[in-house]
Amino acid sequence: MKVLGIGDNVVDVYIPERIGFPGGNALNFSVFAKKLGHDAEFIGTFGSDFFGKNVKKILAKLKIKNDNSRTLQGENGFTKVELKNGDRKFIYSNHGGVTKTEGVFARPEYFWDKDLVHFNINGNCDQLIEYVNRENTKIIYDFSDFKINENKLQYLILRIDLACFSMPNVSRSSVSAFCKTLKKINSKISVLCTSGSKGAYFFEGKTNQLTFVEAKKIKVKDTMGAGDSFITYFSLNYFEKNQKKSIKSILEAATDFAALQCLKDGSFGYKFTIQ
Template identity: 40%
Template sequence: MGEDIMVKVIGLGDNVVDKYEHIRTMYPGGNALNFAVYAKRLGVSSAFLGAFGSDKESEHVQNTIHELGLDISKCRHFNGENGCARVTLENGDRVFLGSNEGGVLRENGLNLTQDDLEYIKNFDLLHAGLYGYTEPELDKVKALNIPISFDFSDDFTMEEVERIAPKVNFSFFSCSHLNADEILSLIIKTYKLGSKIVLATMGEKGALLYDGDKFYKQKPELVEAIDTMGAGDSFITAFLVNYISKTKENKLEKGTIIKESLNEAAIFSAKTCLIEGSFGYGKKY
């Protein structure tokens, strides 16, 4: 996939370490970094632009990224705490216990420069999310005419949706906590606000996507999850990478591309549930 036409994507925003308190092990993660790592695993060229702290947690994330060969040449470095979350597992399901709300990223922001924007212009897609402190940057990126995808996660407010959805092409929501009517009305509202593709993941009920013409439902691939951390991020990444690659190849009609991309996303997401942390690389602390 993507061999003929090189696709380049970038994750903008958060990197964290997820500290699993029950085993005293930290794993690299964060929505924007997960996206970049999963995209690379799916065979496309990917980069991450975020902020690193000056602690051992940051060092572990950066060492892992160097090992994976991701481009982080434009990242910020600040004195202070790297983004960090505290987590435990209950029967394979990740449970968040608290976080430092992004650490140095929250304190300093990204403040994209003209140089950064020239760099970002070369990508086929930029992915950001609710925890990446990227909202002040979205207008600058939108002006570059690059498709933007945004992960609203599960604790979005309707005010945030109303502000952000008009600026992005793809909107993603985690909706396990909502009923069917609430999900439908959220999807249609977000589409009307300007997002061209809106996707809600619903845990074991699968996913529902709307493209303005029709709804597409995707059943999950069921596995005995070792760790659900990263399941949503990997679903989103595989969907986007497949969708962008196949659209660029321009050989299939849109409905077929969406169906194939959703199917690939379900398969890839299931595999992620068999890995500890978002993508492995655990280190004792």
């Protein structure tokens, strides 16, 4: 598949170690898709600073196309992170740096040959969804913990194929009710709700079926990027043309893929030292 992650790129700065790990929902999607053997591209806005330069160096090593991205004067997106028992805690963010202040630029033709495009709530490029040909291209959108107004939520749900949410402390009945509310907006919507160590739910609007999978029990090293790896694996397999796998089997395989990610440092293991 030809896939595109468009939106945010962030450097997660681990303290007190002062080590930077590239990440961000859109960039992580592209990296994980490439790892899974797909033709992956990233489009975003890099800062002109030390962080932006290092993210681009790492993408070059990974051979992920990003030449439709812009580099602008200013700060790259970054956060400061502490690890506590393997779980990452964000203690500071510059809210995306130039991605937030300048946005992300793309032309309609950048989407023409793509099978799947990933947008997200931190990408600052929702207006570009209108460029995607919905007849040929599937759209997934990562809402994270969905701090978004109702009008914006309705606008997006009408225009996407798979909505992804982080819902760590909810019951099955709450997930089911929430998904059915989204179906009232878009009868064909599919919804993926990840709940960390509690597992994940998938709701398919076409069938009204809600499927649950338990999380894999492992000794976690770092949870950074776990949700992104799960979303990437699931969406690529769910939207694969002529795929005949069951939803349950795809969810289980996505769980295994995300569990492996939790054994690595940072979003996908690549790092650089901050002087």
